[in-house]
Amino acid sequence: MAEKKGKKKDPKEWRIDIDAERCKGCGFCVEFCPKNTLAMSDDFNSKGYHPPMVADPESCTFCDMCEMVCPEFAIWLSSDENKKQEHIADDLVRMDRMPHIWCPGCGIGTVVNTFIAALHDTDIDLNTTQIVSGIGCTGRVAGYVDLDSYHTTHGRAIPFATGLALGNPDQKVVVISGDGDLTAIGGNHFFHAARRNVNMTVICVNNFTYGMTGGQVTPTAPQGSIAITTPYGAFDQPFNIPFIADSCGADYVARWTTFHVRHLQNAIKAALQVKGFSLVEVISPCPTLYGRRNKIGDGLDMMKFYKEKSVRFKKDQHTTADAAIGFQDQIMVGNFVNRERPSLIEAMDTSLKNKLGDKYVQWPVPG
Numbered sequence: 373m374a375e376k377k378g379k380k381k382d383p384k385e386w387r388i389d390i391d392a393e394r395c396k397g398c399g400f401c402v403e404f405c406p407k408n409t410l411a412m413s414d415d416f417n418s419k420g421y422h423p424p425m426v427a428d429p430e431s432c433t434f435c436d437m438c439e440m441v442c443p444e445f446a447i448w449l450s451s452d453e454n455k456k457q458e459h460i461a462d463d464l465v466r467m468d469r470m471p472h473i474w475c476p477g478c479g480i481g482t483v484v485n486t487f488i489a490a491l492h493d494t495d496i497d498l499n500t501t502q503i504v505s506g507i508g509c510t511g512r513v514a515g516y517v518d519l520d521s522y523h524t525t526h527g528r529a530i531p532f533a534t535g536l537a538l539g540n541p542d543q544k545v546v547v548i549s550g551d552g553d554l555t556a557i558g559g560n561h562f563f564h565a566a567r568r569n570v571n572m573t574v575i576c577v578n579n580f581t582y583g584m585t586g587g588q589v590t591p592t593a594p595q596g597s598i599a600i601t602t603p604y605g606a607f608d609q610p611f612n613i614p615f616i617a618d619s620c621g622a623d624y625v626a627r628w629t630t631f632h633v634r635h636l637q638n639a640i641k642a643a644l645q646v647k648g649f650s651l652v653e654v655i656s657p658c659p660t661l662y663g664r665r666n667k668i669g670d671g672l673d674m675m676k677f678y679k680e681k682s683v684r685f686k687k688d689q690h691t692t693a694d695a696a697i698g699f700q701d702q703i704m705v706g707n708f709v710n711r712e713r714p715s716l717i718e719a720m721d722t723s724l725k726n727k728l729g730d731k732y733v734q735w736p737v738p739g
């Protein structure tokens with residue numbers, strides 16, 4: 373397992389490694405580096421992208437922001453002492469499948485980094501962790517993550533995961549899928565999983581569009597936003613995902629953007645440790661089909677947009693109803709809900725024990 377990152381490191385033992393060929397030139401690492409250690413080089417890699425370079429190695433504090441934010445897994449901190457190259461995602465991303473299919477500046481790879489970093493921060497057994505994805509660009513996550521992974525049919529990630537969770541109550545079930553998959557064709561499953569407090573964590577990557585099929589409008593697209601199916605702007609009321617999850621009774625609800633990698637990592641870590649239904653919505657750039665069409669720009673422009681538009685949720689001032697997103701308007705971010713209700717498995721056990729007494733045999737059989 374990769375060594376925990378983010379701690380102060382001895383610069384004599386640590387260095388930054390860059391896989392220039394894997395880079396798609398999004399510029400996230402340069403923008404996020406708090407010390408201006410990195411710069412875009414003038415060189416091109418074989419695919420025509422400018423990779424970053426270490427411009428001022430002395431300034432680096434080895435904070436690992438570049439590694440966390442890079443959606444291509446193309447930059448990481450290495451320990452010279454261990455003589456080992458080690459990306460935080462090395463042990464859980466199938467690096468032999470890189471480069472992945474996601475576009476330059478797409479945020480899905482950043483979400484994968486934060487998820488893996490969060491998983492490493494817990495003591496959850498990786499051998500009993502299951503990842504389920506539906507269809508779409510985010511649906512590819514299950515295929516890239518080296519855990520027990522299931523790439524299911526469109527909209528059916530949550531019912532598939534419900535079966536896994538009920539059949540294996542001692543295992544951790546995580547759904548990672550997109551807004552189209554989870555809130556359109558899969559919307560009904562989403563409500564009921566939250567209502568029933570099914571034992572699972574759902575990470576919904578919300579980029580307001582169906583990226584893989586050409587950029588149709590999704591149920592989360594803000595009114596006025598342009599999609600290939602709404603060339604004059606979306607006119608119907610979008611879903612406010614945290615509000616829905618909250619009102620259905622989910623135990624844990626949070627929203628961050630790919631700009632907030634540390635908060636996102638902590639929110640996913642908290643969500644993974646919840647017994648019932650936990651939801652983390654991640655607002656993530658689809659520069660190819662949402663950003664450019666809506667004149668926000670490329671992936672880096674979208675990250676800057678998230679930084680500028682994000683406002684923090686304050687428990688004493690806001691409710692999840694305030695987390696609705698308007699076109700080019702503020703994005704409320706925060707950890708909205710953290711409560712404890714009986715999970716579906718607990719509710720089922722309690723009810724059946726009361727009714728059946730000793731005849732009820734809990735699954736898995738304790739001991």
Ligand code: SF4
Pocket residue numbers: 473474475477478479480509510579583584657658659660661
């Ligand atoms: Fe990402 Fe959009 Fe490209 Fe899909 S189409 S990989 S969501 S940028």
